[in-house]
Amino acid sequence: MTNPPMSGPGRIPAGVWVLGFVSLLMDVSSEMIHAILPLFMVTTLGASALAVGLVEGLAESTALIVKVFSGVLSDYAGKRKGLAVLGYALGALTKPLFAVAASTGMVLSARLLDRVGKGIRGAPRDALITDITPPGVRGAAFGLRQSLDTVGAFVGPLVAVGLMLLWANDFRRVFWVAVAPGAAAVLLLALGVREPAPSEGRRSSNPLTRRNLGRLGAGYWRVVLLGAVFALARFSEAFLVLRAQGSVPLALIPLVMVAMNIVYAASAYPFGRLSDRVDHGRLLGAGLLVLTAADLVLAASPHWSVILIGVSLWGVHMGMTQGLLATMVAGTAPADLRGTAFGMFNVVSGAAMLGASLLAGLLWERLGPSYTFLAGAALSLAALALLMARRARAVDLSA
Numbered sequence: 001m002t003n004p005p006m007s008g009p010g011r012i013p014a015g016v017w018v019l020g021f022v023s024l025l026m027d028v029s030s031e032m033i034h035a036i037l038p039l040f041m042v043t044t045l046g047a048s049a050l051a052v053g054l055v056e057g058l059a060e061s062t063a064l065i066v067k068v069f070s071g072v073l074s075d076y077a078g079k080r081k082g083l084a085v086l087g088y089a090l091g092a093l094t095k096p097l098f099a100v101a102a103s104t105g106m107v108l109s110a111r112l113l114d115r116v117g118k119g120i121r122g123a124p125r126d127a128l129i130t131d132i133t134p135p136g137v138r139g140a141a142f143g144l145r146q147s148l149d150t151v152g153a154f155v156g157p158l159v160a161v162g163l164m165l166l167w168a169n170d171f172r173r174v175f176w177v178a179v180a181p182g183a184a185a186v187l188l189l190a191l192g193v194r195e196p197a198p199s200e201g202r203r204s205s206n207p208l209t210r211r212n213l214g215r216l217g218a219g220y221w222r223v224v225l226l227g228a229v230f231a232l233a234r235f236s237e238a239f240l241v242l243r244a245q246g247s248v249p250l251a252l253i254p255l256v257m258v259a260m261n262i263v264y265a266a267s268a269y270p271f272g273r274l275s276d277r278v279d280h281g282r283l284l285g286a287g288l289l290v291l292t293a294a295d296l297v298l299a300a301s302p303h304w305s306v307i308l309i310g311v312s313l314w315g316v317h318m319g320m321t322q323g324l325l326a327t328m329v330a331g332t333a334p335a336d337l338r339g340t341a342f343g344m345f346n347v348v349s350g351a352a353m354l355g356a357s358l359l360a361g362l363l364w365e366r367l368g369p370s371y372t373f374l375a376g377a378a379l380s381l382a383a384l385a386l387l388m389a390r391r392a393r394a395v396d397l398s399a
Contacts, residue, residue: 013132016141018192019125020148022185026088027152028159029182030114031261033098033175035157035254036164037107038238039245040171047104049242053361055104056236057354059111066119071127071343075336080128081195087121088189090114092182099175123342130330130338131196136276138330142323143272147265150318152181154261157254164251216341220332224345226284227325229386231352233291233379235360235372240298240311243369247304260311260318267319275324281387287320288384295377299370310373 041047041055070087074080094117097110126142133141156178163174237257244256275283294313300306326342333341356379363372 011134011137012141012144015132015193016129016145017148018188019129020145022088022189022192023145023149024152024155025181025185025188026091027149028156029092029095029178029180029185031153031156031257032160032178032181033095033156034238035160035241035257036171036174037098037111038241039250039253041104041107042242042245043250044171045101045104045107047107049364050361051104052238052242053236053357053364055108055111056238057357057361058108059115062112062115062119062350066116069343070120071123071339071341074124074127074339078336079195080124080131080339081189081193083124084121084128085186085190087117087119087124088182088186090117090120092117092179092186095179095182096176098178099172119346122346123339126326126330126342127338128193128195130333131335135331139275139323139327140269140273142326142330143269143275146272146319146323146326147268150261150265150268154258154265156181157257157261161251161254161258164254169251212337212340215334216337216344217332220329220341223325223328223332224348226328226387227345227349228352229383230284230288230321230325231349232356233288233376233383234317234353235356235376236353237314238357239360239364239369239372240307240314242364243298243302243310243373244304244307247302247307256307256311259308260315263312263315264318267316268323271320272323272327275327280324280328283324284321285384285387287317287324288380288387290320291317292377292380292384295373295380299373299377302369 038052038056041052042049047055070083074083091114094110094114097113098107101107101110129141129145130138159177160174163177164170167173237260240256240260241253244253248255271283290313294310294317297306297313298310325345329341329345330338359375360372363375
């Protein structure tokens with residue numbers, strides 16, 4: 001049975017809204033932990049900035065790499081929801097591990113398991129959104145889900161800040177509270193989303209054959225390359241949290257992520273709708289310019305007002321580009337290979353994200369925070385130059 005369409009503007013199906021609220025709840029759970037986890041590692045466990053970069057890079061790249069396998073499985077079975085439920089359930093079950101972690105190694109293990117859950121659910125969920133959404137509003141649908149997801153990403157740190165103030169910086173008690181919204185997300189997904197019945201147009205006997213991968217086409221692989229370049233230019237957001245250390249009280253540092261995610265949430269849906277109407281390349285280029293500006297501002301000064309401007313620009317960049325890249329993948333992949341397409345896109349981006357986060361941590365340790373963000377600005381400009389060169393080449397070929 002298919003999800004009934006909403007009667008409101010944009011004809012976005014009800015299932016997309018439910019998936020958005022599932023993402024919101026899980027992000028409340030995850031960001032309550034992630035907003036203070038770098039500080040917990042540095043102040044309680046004695047970890048270095050390089051160790052933070054290694055943990056974050058490995059965790060996020062693991063999530064993206066696992067998406068390949070879950071995406072392939074969802075294409076093979078013609079079903080998405082079961083894998084999405086499994087992924088959200090694993091994410092919820094790993095939350096207590098952070099509360100009992102006594103070493104950086106234990107934090108790494110918990111982060112890896114948590115991100116495996118994210119990887120399992122990511123590609124099937126995105127493919128499910130594509131399956132149930134009319135093509136003309138896919139940009140708006142991905143923007144809406146991303147916006148609701150990001151509401152959770154700023155509510156979580158706000159809750160963490162309040163509890164840190166209430167409980168005198170007791171990290172572990174905050175981690176225990178984060179278990180509840182994660183469990184609620186799993187229940188909402190299991191009970192609130194109805195998946196379309198499998199059809200021949202949505203099944204692939206073996207998505208990884210040479211013939212099927214060839215069917216993805218040159219347009220899809222260009223999107224994959226763009227996603228990798230974007231990941232290289234944007235390292236882990238944990239470094240935004242570390243940048244604020246020393247400029248504001250410890251319990252208030254998660255407000256950095258609150259500010260970034262408020263801007264992200266507010267901009268993701270409008271830019272998603274805009275992507276249904278304007279040239280994707282120009283919007284991506286504008287997003288890279290905004291990321292460059294964010295990095296330059298964050299490199300300039302550790303003062304809280306400067307950091308606030310920088311993280312706000314970072315949030316605008318995320319709102320402009322993240323839903324757009326997902327829309328571009330959806331628009332270039334055959335119906336029976338959507339899960340595989342999202343998975344392949346994310347494994348390449350995951351490898352790039354790992355390299356970017358390790359480089360950021362190394363520069364932070366050896367040269368200081370300003371050089372980390374200056375390197376990010378340089379990579380953003382390089383990505384913009386690559387994008388402009390490819391567009392110019394496409395124009396020449398069509399002339």
